[in-house]
Amino acid sequence: MKKLLIADKKLEVANVCLGAMNFGSTTDKKSSYDVLDAYIDRGGNFIDTSNNYAHWAGTGDESETLLGEWLRDRKCRDKVIIATKVGFDRHGEGAGLKKEQIEYWFDRSLKKLGTDYIDLYYAHVDDPNTPLEETMAAFDSLVKKGKVRVLGGSNYDTWRFAEANMTAKEKGLTPYSVMQQRFTYLNVRGDAVPKYPFNEFVNRERLRFLASKNIPLVAYSCLAKGGYEVPERMPAENILGERLEFLKKMAADKDVSATALVVAWLTNLYRVEGYPVVIPLFASSKVAHFLENLDGAEIALSDEELNALCKA
């Protein structure tokens, strides 16, 4: 797999990130290990989790706990980049980015993962009730102590992400150098309301912001929850129509799945003016699905094909 140097070359990550959200809860231990092992066998090294995955299907400790067991069993902590998060709710606790919340949940994440450092630590969602200075100082202190290598922000409005980084710059603190946000090939209906406040869909302005700041976008839910293959899974806010038909036709012509072509498009977007580096972040409970989608990152796209996909 192709590797990317991101965050001022502090992290070398695979150009596809594996989402471990359901591992240990709705995806059982054997299937989770199978997908993790298959990803590593293909040369992957970038794994995404959170302190609250998947609390809607359990306690919220399952994903980090399973990853901790897997890291221990496979003895591969030093070979993988672990991204985890703090700040989202879990059964009425955990929401917020105050100093004591970050410190408390960070220690719990370390224990579950069985590690003494995190490669990429994200604010999972904006916390408008805590001053940005307090949040950024708390994160910075983890970086300065050598416990976190790189910071990221997820589910921020673009202007708030920019404010967080301006605050960090003014105070000499570590900024966010990765953004994680929901993004797929299909456009989103203008009247679509995100599930949570601040959980905005990526638009062109956000992409230009990231491109101009050289900040990579880690794109979650980029497979449209499986909706490119199973129409009933397609989120209601996505606009179908001509763009979807164009994708499907090109996929058929190239003899690949529509989902794999979405992965190809995402991993090649950096070649198009006005787009940042995009790292698709996806998951599956099944190795066959996962590998077929991962193969998308190897599909060759000509400039004509890439531009045609963008313009469709």
Ligand SMILES: NC(=O)c1ccc[n+]([C@@H]2O[C@H](COP(=O)([O-])OP(=O)(O)OC[C@H]3O[C@@H](n4cnc5c(N)ncnc54)[C@H](OP(=O)(O)O)[C@@H]3O)[C@@H](O)[C@H]2O)c1
């Ligand atoms: N920062 C955030 O707020 C946030 C929010 C959501 C997610 N995330 C991260 O992003 C990762 C992925 O997100 P996601 O699970 O929402 O979305 P996703 O990757 O877009 O979709 C995953 C779904 O796609 C299905 N799928 C894949 N290939 C398929 C195929 N060939 N045919 C049918 N179905 C197929 C999978 O089903 P099968 O299991 O049947 O293959 C799975 O249910 C998570 O693990 C998490 O790490 C972050």
